Amino acid sequence: MTKPLVAIRSVSKHFGEFQALKTVSLDVWPGEVMCLIGASGSGKTTLLRCVNQLTTIDSGGIWLDGELLGVREEGGRLYRLTERQIAQQRLKTGMVFQRFNLFPHKTALENIIEGPVQVQGRKSDEVRSEAIELLRRVGLATKADSYPAQLSGGQQQRVAIARALAMKPMLMLFDEPTSALDPELVGEVLAVMKELAQSGMTMMVVTHELGFAREVADRVVYMDQGAIVESGSALDVLGAPREARTKAFLSAVI
Amino acid sequence: MKAAPALAEGFPDLSGMHVAREPHWFRWLSAALIVVVLVAIARAFAGGQIEWSYVSRFLTAKVILEGIVNTMVMAVLAMALGIVLGVVVAIMRLSPNPVLKSVAAGYTWLFRGTPLILQLLLWFNLALVFPTIGIPGLWSARAVDVMTPFLAALLGLGINQGAYTSEVMRAGMLSVDIGQYEAAQAIGMGRLRALRRIILPQAMRVVIPPIGNEFIGLVKATSLASVIQYPEVLHNAENIYYANSRVIELLIVAGLWYLLVVSILTPLQMLLERRFARGTLQFAR
Numbered sequence: 062m063t064k065p066l067v068a069i070r071s072v073s074k075h076f077g078e079f080q081a082l083k084t085v086s087l088d089v090w091p092g093e094v095m096c097l098i099g100a101s102g103s104g105k106t107t108l109l110r111c112v113n114q115l116t117t118i119d120s121g122g123i124w125l126d127g128e129l130l131g132v133r134e135e136g137g138r139l140y141r142l143t144e145r146q147i148a149q150q151r152l153k154t155g156m157v158f159q160r161f162n163l164f165p166h167k168t169a170l171e172n173i174i175e176g177p178v179q180v181q182g183r184k185s186d187e188v189r190s191e192a193i194e195l196l197r198r199v200g201l202a203t204k205a206d207s208y209p210a211q212l213s214g215g216q217q218q219r220v221a222i223a224r225a226l227a228m229k230p231m232l233m234l235f236d237e238p239t240s241a242l243d244p245e246l247v248g249e250v251l252a253v254m255k256e257l258a259q260s261g262m263t264m265m266v267v268t269h270e271l272g273f274a275r276e277v278a279d280r281v282v283y284m285d286q287g288a289i290v291e292s293g294s295a296l297d298v299l300g301a302p303r304e305a306r307t308k309a310f311l312s313a314v315i
Numbered sequence: 316m317k318a319a320p321a322l323a324e325g326f327p328d329l330s331g332m333h334v335a336r337e338p339h340w341f342r343w344l345s346a347a348l349i350v351v352v353l354v355a356i357a358r359a360f361a362g363g364q365i366e367w368s369y370v371s372r373f374l375t376a377k378v379i380l381e382g383i384v385n386t387m388v389m390a391v392l393a394m395a396l397g398i399v400l401g402v403v404v405a406i407m408r409l410s411p412n413p414v415l416k417s418v419a420a421g422y423t424w425l426f427r428g429t430p431l432i433l434q435l436l437l438w439f440n441l442a443l444v445f446p447t448i449g450i451p452g453l454w455s456a457r458a459v460d461v462m463t464p465f466l467a468a469l470l471g472l473g474i475n476q477g478a479y480t481s482e483v484m485r486a487g488m489l490s491v492d493i494g495q496y497e498a499a500q501a502i503g504m505g506r507l508r509a510l511r512r513i514i515l516p517q518a519m520r521v522v523i524p525p526i527g528n529e530f531i532g533l534v535k536a537t538s539l540a541s542v543i544q545y546p547e548v549l550h551n552a553e554n555i556y557y558a559n560s561r562v563i564e565l566l567i568v569a570g571l572w573y574l575l576v577v578s579i580l581t582p583l584q585m586l587l588e589r590r591f592a593r594g595t596l597q598f599a600r
Contacts, residue, residue, distance in 0.1 A: 113501060115500060144506060148504065152503045154501075156497075156498075158497070162497065162498035163498070164495065166520075176503060176504075179512060180504055208593070210594055224502065
């Protein structure tokens with residue numbers, strides 16, 4: 062029997078008075094492409110950031126590949142993991158940010174090999190050839206020696222995807238990967254993500270691109286006010302929403 | 316609606332015409348005035364009680380050259396100590412650990428809060444507080460023997476510089492986007508590795524101009540070490556004029572050397588800035 066790759070159970074998160082997540086529970090299955098949609102402030106980005114522990118949760122638990130994230134249970138109490146252990150857990154996830162966050166003082170190639178060489182301690186030559194292959198995969202084979210400032214937004218985001226893939230993650234997290242892009246550059250990034258989805262990668266994608274969700278997502282999750290309102294196939298949630306709030310959101314964005 | 320005509324009439328053709336140069340009368344006038352004042356000052360000094368032959372004679376005197384070498388050695392070593400301390404203290408200051416934070420804040424408060432000359436005198440006179448220093452049971456020595464003018468000047472200048480440099484470094488680290496730190500974490504980096512590999516290299520670009528500023532200040536601050544007998548250029552110049560009474564001449568000698576050193580440092584800073592500007596648009600193309 063297969064187990065979910067990510068199991069999120071009763072997760073809550075407050076930022077001061079504001080409750081960003083209200084006892085959210087969710088499973089992501091191996092190979093699944095899940096799109097999280099919703100208005101800004103609905104908690105979808107927070108949920109994504111909790112999965113790779115850029116945000117710590119207040120209560121509940123998240124299991125990745127069967128392993129409890131951030132804390133360890135012993136004798137009915139939870140103990141926080143060390144920074145090193147948390148960094149180790151992060152290696153299983155790759156993260157793509159809305160604003161790319163490429164390292165501006167490093168070339169595209171250096172951005173990609175930084176993690177495998179510095180963190181995983183792998184051999185530079187071997188990683189380099191893999192990085193060139195990844196650049197080819199995202200359509201940027203000729204840009205290996207370009208600095209981020211010399212690349213367009215769409216190219217930067219594709220390098221960022223390659224950087225995340227270089228760590229060989231079992232789960233890719235995308236936080237509104239096309240929201241900071243000029244409209245004509247969105248397509249090239251979505252094409253890379255689509256190819257990735259077809260290759261069998263498990264993906265959680267926070268997005269406003271409903272067209273992408275409709276075409277690629279195995280499951281669409283609509284969130285509002287820190288809770289999951291509706292979840293199901295793209296056809297159901299986007300095409301025939303059951304909840305009034307989902308209907309209102311969809312009619313507002315389309 | 317009527318179709319718009321190709322282009323409306325009544326606007327003369329200006330192509331091929333240039334904007335006339337402005338006369339800038341005021342610039343000419345003020346420049347002339349400044350030249351007059353400079354000539355007057357030069358005449359006054361030429362006719363004043365200055366033996367210029369002494370200036371040129373002592374400019375390359377052995378003791379003066381040794382002095383400027385000592386000045387530079389001290390400035391470079393104290394700056395190196397200051398940068399090491401500054402980076403460490405800035406990292407402590409930005410750490411989530413309240414103990415490290417307080418220690419860093421206390422250090423900055425103490426050494427920025429007292430005059431440098433006082434700190435130099437305290438280090439030099441440490442023997443009055445601790446006649447012998449050392450590690451109990453392993454090693455000990457008389458403080459007067461250990462605390463030479465060189466060591467006192469290095470500790471005084473370097474530790475004081477560290478307090479200022481830490482604030483420059485902190486500003487540089489804060490100037491790096493938080494997303495850079497998150498991206499570093501996302502590829503599995505811990506805090507210190509992210510600082511070393513990602514944050515500090517980017518902060519360097521921002522901190523080099525103020526660090527250059529600090530270093531130029533430090534080159535001149537080494538002259539304070541003359542009060543604790545460190546043989547830097549001003550101290551040596553003073554020793555000469557105690558003997559021959561050519562006070563102004565030797566002060567001019569020292570002044571010229573400081574000017575020369577600072578003039579050399581400025582282009583060096585430009586080279587360093589260029590090195591750390593990697594990846595920014597202005598130099599990438």
